[in-house]
Amino acid sequence: MTGDRIEVRGLTKAYEGADPLRPALHDVDLEIPRGRFVSLIGPSGCGKSTLLRVVAGLERHDTGTVSVFGSTPERMAAAKAVGLVPQSPALLPWQNVRRNVSLPSRVNRRAGRGSEDPDLLLRMVGLEDAARKYPHELSGGMRQRVAIARAFGIRPDLLLMDEPFSALDEFTREALQLQLLGLWERMSTTVLFVTHSVREAVTLSDTVVVMSARPGRVHEVLDVDLPRPRDRGVVTGPRLHVLEDRVRASLQTAWEAGAAPDDLVPL
Amino acid sequence: MTGDRIEVRGLTKAYEGADPLRPALHDVDLEIPRGRFVSLIGPSGCGKSTLLRVVAGLERHDTGTVSVFGSTPERMAAAKAVGLVPQSPALLPWQNVRRNVSLPSRVNRRAGRGSEDPDLLLRMVGLEDAARKYPHELSGGMRQRVAIARAFGIRPDLLLMDEPFSALDEFTREALQLQLLGLWERMSTTVLFVTHSVREAVTLSDTVVVMSARPGRVHEVLDVDLPRPRDRGVVTGPRLHVLEDRVRASLQTAWEAGAAPDDLVPL
Amino acid sequence: MATQTPARPRPDREEGPRGAAPRVRRRLFGIGLWMPATVAVLLCGLAWTAVAEDQPYLLPPLREVGTVLVEDPGLFLGNAWSTLRIALLGVSFGAGTAFVLSLVMSEVPVVRRAIMPLAVVLNVTPVVALAPALVVAFGFGMAPKVIVTAIITFFPVLINMTTGLRSVPVPVLHVFSTLHASRLEVLLRLRVPSSLPYALAALRVVFPLSIVGAVVAEFVAAGSSSGLGTMIRTSAATARLEYVYAAIACLAAMGVLMLALITVLERRLLFWHESQQ
Amino acid sequence: MATQTPARPRPDREEGPRGAAPRVRRRLFGIGLWMPATVAVLLCGLAWTAVAEDQPYLLPPLREVGTVLVEDPGLFLGNAWSTLRIALLGVSFGAGTAFVLSLVMSEVPVVRRAIMPLAVVLNVTPVVALAPALVVAFGFGMAPKVIVTAIITFFPVLINMTTGLRSVPVPVLHVFSTLHASRLEVLLRLRVPSSLPYALAALRVVFPLSIVGAVVAEFVAAGSSSGLGTMIRTSAATARLEYVYAAIACLAAMGVLMLALITVLERRLLFWHESQQ
Amino acid sequence: GEEATEEPADVATVIDEERCETNRAAGPVTYITGYQYQASVSILEAVAADALGFFDAVCLDVEIQPGTGDTIGNSQLVSAGTAHFTSLGNEAEVLQANDAGHDVIGISTYGHVPIATLLTGTGIEELGDLEGTTLGHKGMLPAPLEAMLVADGVDMDAIEIVEVGYDPSVLPRDQVQALTGFRSNEPFLLADMDEEYNEWLPEDYGVVGSFGVMATHPEWAQENPTVVEDYLRAIAQAFSYCQENGEECVGYAADLAESGYDVDHNLRVWNAEHELVTSSTPDDAPPGYIDLNLTEAEGETLVDNGQLDELPDLEPLFDPRYLEAVHVATEVSWPAE
């Protein structure tokens, strides 16, 4: 039965105008049971964002199939069940923070999903003071937080986050990770999470998918069998470090597989 | 003598239209001797980017003085001695990667500074394959690397980097950190480096400046008395971990000082 | 809940970040704004006077133009109002239709492909040639003149809006897609606001253009007995140049006023756009 | 404000990322492009015929228009070339001057404040009123007509460029500032390319406008013995409507061609812009 | 407006050497037509004179420029020296041009009846019926027509006067009940449309008028009297030639008009106009003669309807001497013939 998972089979995608021998994604297979928290990690340019966009139904692919909980990505979106945090915050510059956050509740009302109170969302990401500011008056991290709050607001079935915490300091990041885990647990959301932080991938996920570049493909899928909730004890324990090291090692081989021999020369 | 350092004294800046009681920067004092590698770290929205822009002479300030090696930020720029990596990559969308990287060599030629070979720069950041791509065909991390290569290219006296590695995976990041240190050592560049990674701040810098928010101010200045070069032995050693923990502790107090009590509520 | 001072659009920021103390500039603001225009106008006045002395049948002495204006302001006001009404009605119809059409065209490519060539045909058809037919169809009233003005103002808005509606950042479009925003929602909540800088540039073009349109309409459409265009025409026919140029002065004043209005509008609507930073 | 724009310039992507297989659409591409326009033109033709039968004074039978065109294509080609030459010269001068002025104005606020009101005055002055004076000043040649066309095409370019030159992302400006790029370099390397979408929208407006300008110029400037405008005028006076509309058809063809050209230009110059994604 | 299609009409020089030199020394002479290359009296002759080599025969290098129909504009061009001769619609326009500050004088007047005509539907049986109806004109109600209406006791305030375009079909479509026109133009166009109409002629109401006036700059004429004389000489010669050979002359005009030409219609215009000239010229006067008495009467109509404040001194505004100098009795002196 495919109704309870995201299934990507033999996915290949080359961007138009790019070298067709080095597609952005090559023969990617991936299976994500409903309710899982899956991290994507891999070298820069390996196709993580592309994969996310394909799963969200935002990008055509060349061959292969993508099904999301037994339906197409498009139909998922129709139910307003997908929350997206793109790599760039993608805010509406002419609306203030509060209206940006409450945007989903004003769009596609017929999907009939309730949405969170924007003020609560802003408190969640520590921006209640900035509610009336406009995007051009925000710092980079603040913009990212607005995008996160916006995605949280629709209580999505599937949450696609592309490096959502990259511009945040460790403590804000940690606080938001907790918020994210809370949301995930309460709503049994499925999360596909792109990150560059091995530690973040391991502390948050059930599964870490390591990708490699040129062409973009799945290098290794690692299960994180740590108990939940991931409280301080778990997060600082030795098992975590072992896992971290395994992911890092996998990432290193992925990185070396993708990097051409003379890729990184010292100047 | 102020000729051999960057001096910021009593710097206060409030953006127009924002609450004047909570300026973006409040009474900031900072001294950076020439040739130092200084990291700025602090909660999101504490004014790191603003401080960087003021030092670069890109933003007016209300009170206080800023002098860069005994001259004004503007005169530094006139000598094309400042390399800037802004928080957003800020590439020219109509030029390909190679031309974006070689932009500094085409601009302000009368400053008469030589500049690096763009192909070498692209190899440095692992983008020689993407030389003919346009920014809209790049991944987020690739764009960031283009911006880094561009800033390296002018062999600046002062390098201002605003979270330059935030969108890069650990290994690419590490490789570029090495490149950066190499550049810094060879050219005795002064580096002001904004990061959210405590580990990055400690491994790279001579000094870590911890800032706190609301209003943005200097919370603590920590010296990193680790030997150079920071090879593997140093970087994995226990002294580093102690320092990391000190910075993290400082950052935590800074974060708590800035965060309003009810800032981050669980949803 | 802490209430924050809302960040508002800022009036004057030409000189970039490195400027003198802002306070001083504020003081000079008024002078800086009006001086250059005044000087330019004065210079033109001088040049005018020189030519007028040399070739009186080309340009009337400025003094006479002034006299005419001062002696019977009512005459000019009345005719100006008559022309302005046509201009405003015309630009409302023309720009309005263009706006709506551009929305439809941006959504339905077939419509775009069908309409664009027709719009071009309409645009290159000299209205002067159409005017008689319009009078036949709509009689001697204001209608044909309003239509001529509407035709003239239609195209710039259509073109600018078409470009503007397409100028949307892809990531934001993606967010709307995942929300499964309807095409209408994407249009109204994303494309239309994104196109505002283009729309306002178009308005800057077509508001003055509407005045020209109204004047030309008065020239060519049958049944014009009032309006500055009629005045220019009849005065030119009897070589009463001072009236011609007095009327042109009124037209110019109307145009400058309209542009000032749009600038104010722009400041309020586009405070978020990079062109205002 | 970094707008991230993935994806290459693709020729035909109206339907968003979720479309059918691209190959099939490629095949239909040609038809899809021409069909709607053809249908629209056919429909207009039918409407025309209906009106023409009813009111032969208003519209001549289409057949007659066609006959006239077919019988003496040389006549129309010659006159079209004559008008086109004026239009192209006029738009080069008008748009060129506007381009240069907009550069100067964007750099020197004083110049902007001095010139903008004069530009508005020029823009609202009905050129029809100016034409006789221009003939006196410049003789019977092409000059006065080119000037009239230039005046008409000047303003839209000036306005769009002024907006376009200001639409620069702040972070990129900052990079140029730290390089201490001269104002000229910022202008040429940053502002001008950034303004291209606006410039091309302006060209789309003013190229067809230049044709109207040339026609109107032929109407009002003495010494016009050739050109489609003259043809429209003299044929209308002798009620030879089939010539009037055949001439208008030529004008329309010229306008559509110009627009197609600009579309091609846009594809080549703006592949990087979000409006082309 | 270049010397297109120069016919190989090798007319020998008809004036003596010295005069020829004087004319040549004056350089190119520009004539701006009243309205395009319309085959009206005073326009067609110039076109024909050029094509037939009559100008060459008097050693003149004449450049013909098509006018736009804007007579004030034309007189402005003459006044500014951009052009040297122009055709004005009637003598009243000479007065108006001078009133407007343009320096032009009339040197010949071919038609001595108003060419303006009032066309009405067949329902209008007397001018009084126009009260309460709409009258269409093309820019300005011609003075002779207004004089005609006033002379017939029509209450002008009771007529709605509107400007209409060039399209005469507004009359049969009943958008206007009366339409001003030229005797040589609109009646033919309406006839082409198979429409019935009534035509009202001002002279039937005792209103005088004129058409086909050649004008030039007074000072320039004084400096170049032989040029003006010989110009009129060639025109006069062309007039008599085209009376016989209308089709040929209209053909020359058609050659000049690069943007299409309605030969048949223009031939009708020419025929109508030159017949009016002949019928309005007394047997003892040459075509083009100037009669200041008639001019004065015409001027009065302008004063009456307010287009002129007062009648100026007519003497300096018309100079018949140039025409007279090249005529022997009523015949143009053209020695080669």
Ligand SMILES: Nc1ncnc2c1ncn2[C@@H]1O[C@H](COP(=O)(O)OP(=O)(O)OP(=O)(O)O)[C@@H](O)[C@H]1O
């Ligand atoms: N152009 C602006 N107008 C008004 N306020 C601004 C502007 N830019 C920044 N601010 C405000 O100034 C404060 C500091 O912003 P800044 O960008 O310097 O933060 P930062 O330390 O770089 O944060 P981050 O780590 O999130 O990038 C923030 O509160 C922000 O809202």
Ligand SMILES: Nc1ncnc2c1ncn2[C@@H]1O[C@H](COP(=O)(O)OP(=O)(O)OP(=O)(O)O)[C@@H](O)[C@H]1O
């Ligand atoms: N719109 C596009 N057109 C052409 N090529 C593209 C486009 N978007 C991405 N690519 C290419 O596809 C590859 C994968 O890009 P993608 O953005 O998916 O990488 P990523 O894994 O998200 O990298 P990063 O960690 O740097 O964000 C890259 O080589 C990139 O150059």
Ligand SMILES: [Mg+2]
């Ligand atoms: Mg990415």
Ligand SMILES: [Mg+2]
């Ligand atoms: Mg920042």
